[in-house]
Amino acid sequence: MTNRQQQTPGIDFAVLTLKDALDLAVLIEEEARDRYEELAAQLVLHRTPGAAAFFAKMVRIEELHRKQLLEERAKAFGEQPVAVRREMIFDVEAPDYDEVRSDMTTREALETALRSEEKAHRFFVSVLSHVQNPEVRKLFEELRDEEVEHQDLVKKELAKLPDDDRFARVDVGDGPAPQ
Amino acid sequence: MNAPVFQAKDYKSELKPIWCPGCGDFGVLQGLYRALSSIGRPPHEVAFISGIGCSSRIPGYTTAYGFNTVHGRSLPIAQGVKLANPELLVVVAGGDGDGFSIGGGHVPHAVRRNMDLTYLVMDNQVYGLTKGQLSPTSPRGLETVTSPFGSLEEPINPLLYMLAYGAGFVAQATPADMPGMTALIEEAIRYPGFAFVNIQSPCVTFGEDDQQLKAHKAKQKSLASLGHDPSNQLAALDLARAYGTELYTGVFYRNPSPPPTYESLVKLRQTEQAKKARPRNQILDAYLQK
Numbered sequence: 001m002t003n004r005q006q007q008t009p010g011i012d013f014a015v016l017t018l019k020d021a022l023d024l025a026v027l028i029e030e031e032a033r034d035r036y037e038e039l040a041a042q043l044v045l046h047r048t049p050g051a052a053a054f055f056a057k058m059v060r061i062e063e064l065h066r067k068q069l070l071e072e073r074a075k076a077f078g079e080q081p082v083a084v085r086r087e088m089i090f091d092v093e094a095p096d097y098d099e100v101r102s103d104m105t106t107r108e109a110l111e112t113a114l115r116s117e118e119k120a121h122r123f124f125v126s127v128l129s130h131v132q133n134p135e136v137r138k139l140f141e142e143l144r145d146e147e148v149e150h151q152d153l154v155k156k157e158l159a160k161l162p163d164d165d166r167f168a169r170v171d172v173g174d175g176p177a178p179q
Numbered sequence: 180m181n182a183p184v185f186q187a188k189d190y191k192s193e194l195k196p197i198w199c200p201g202c203g204d205f206g207v208l209q210g211l212y213r214a215l216s217s218i219g220r221p222p223h224e225v226a227f228i229s230g231i232g233c234s235s236r237i238p239g240y241t242t243a244y245g246f247n248t249v250h251g252r253s254l255p256i257a258q259g260v261k262l263a264n265p266e267l268l269v270v271v272a273g274g275d276g277d278g279f280s281i282g283g284g285h286v287p288h289a290v291r292r293n294m295d296l297t298y299l300v301m302d303n304q305v306y307g308l309t310k311g312q313l314s315p316t317s318p319r320g321l322e323t324v325t326s327p328f329g330s331l332e333e334p335i336n337p338l339l340y341m342l343a344y345g346a347g348f349v350a351q352a353t354p355a356d357m358p359g360m361t362a363l364i365e366e367a368i369r370y371p372g373f374a375f376v377n378i379q380s381p382c383v384t385f386g387e388d389d390q391q392l393k394a395h396k397a398k399q400k401s402l403a404s405l406g407h408d409p410s411n412q413l414a415a416l417d418l419a420r421a422y423g424t425e426l427y428t429g430v431f432y433r434n435p436s437p438p439p440t441y442e443s444l445v446k447l448r449q450t451e452q453a454k455k456a457r458p459r460n461q462i463l464d465a466y467l468q469k
């Protein structure tokens with residue numbers, strides 16, 4: 001099974017309409033927003049404020065993207081019902097749960113976001129080979145290119161950060177939070 | 180009128196999970212929400228029963244009914260819940276320590292009684308909540324706070340146990356494959372009888388590096404890709420022996436002709452007995468005739 005099939009089992013991209021493609025794109029941003037929100041909450045709980053603050057920033061960014069796509073959808077299709085469901089997608093742009101650690105640095109948080117943007121880029125590249133509707137193709141090409149822009153933004157932020165100056169993980173007794 | 184559609188978020192409670200960041204249980208919880216959404220039963224028709232341990236916190240993170248019971252006692256209590264209200268969809272959740280150590284004695288009886296329960300064990304091969312002691316599924320040689328020079332014991336094989344006890348549905352999953360795990364949880368819940376899913380859910384804090392989800396992604400092999408026929412119990416037993424060396428995911432065994440559940444037999448017995456029962460106003464006659 002390919003990554004694309006793993007991330008969107010049951011979606012046939014060959015027959016995807018523009019409305020469904022826009023709704024899918026909204027859900028991808030929504031899933032990423034919610035995941036960053038979860039990860040930020042986890043890191044706040046585990047007193048990792050730098051990484052938590054960065055993930056909170058990603059929540060705002062993903063929400064902005066979602067709203068932009070929603071506006072585009074509303075202009076083109078108004079109140080027409082949504083046919084795709086959130087349950088149809090698995091971690092397209094959302095970071096995997098195992099990307100985070102209770103002692104992760106801000107740099108590691110940015111690297112997590114970078115890997116997620118790369119993952120989303122690979123997804124759009126992969127689905128484009130199946131898409132036949134020219135309008136859907138245009139949309140997905142735009143989204144694919146935006147993922148590259150997002151990667152560049154994260155890379156610029158990473159370049160501004162000083163190198164991690166930290167103890168090796170093995171030197172730190174890392175226990176779970178009080179239950 | 181269409182039946183209401185429940186989304187995964189409808190099963191998510193306001194309580195934030197306090198597992199360690201990176202824990203496999205986050206993925207399991209997401210998979211559960213999605214499986215329940217596919218099944219479509221409203222949260223008030225679902226009950227989560229658990230014991231004690233990190234994974235046993237799951238009932239609190241759902242909007243369904245929940246009972247975070249005592250250590251090792253999730254299965255007896257779940258059976259009581261199911262018997263009291265057979266219409267409830269009952270999911271039992273817990274860890275390998277809760278299920279196969281202190282609760283180990285309850286497992287064969289729950290299996291042979293065959294109630295329509297789904298038992299999800301989040302197998303992390305260590306006692307994580309109490310800071311990393313040997314658990315029943317810890318591999319031989321594992322160094323922990325209770326085995327500083329490495330474990331001398333062979334681990335329990337939960338898959339072989341369940342198959343040997345006669346469980347009608349035995350599967351294994353990992354949150355490294357979210358769609359696969361979600362589909363397996365759904366299939367287990369839909370199975371009409373006792374269903375067991377061993378979910379390899381690594382402990383990010385006390386687990387071994389080669390047991391984390393990234394390693395799972397590389398080494399998992401689906402049973403379907405091996406051409407395994409899940410109705411073949413002997414083949415399932417053979418494949419289950421690889422627990423601890425291979426990470427097989429999918430359905431090991433699914434009884435093609437599920438026997439009647441305990442609760443359906445109880446209902447039948449009650450119906451039969453009710454026919455023979457004396458009317459209420461004649462009950463005392465049984466004693467008075469002496």
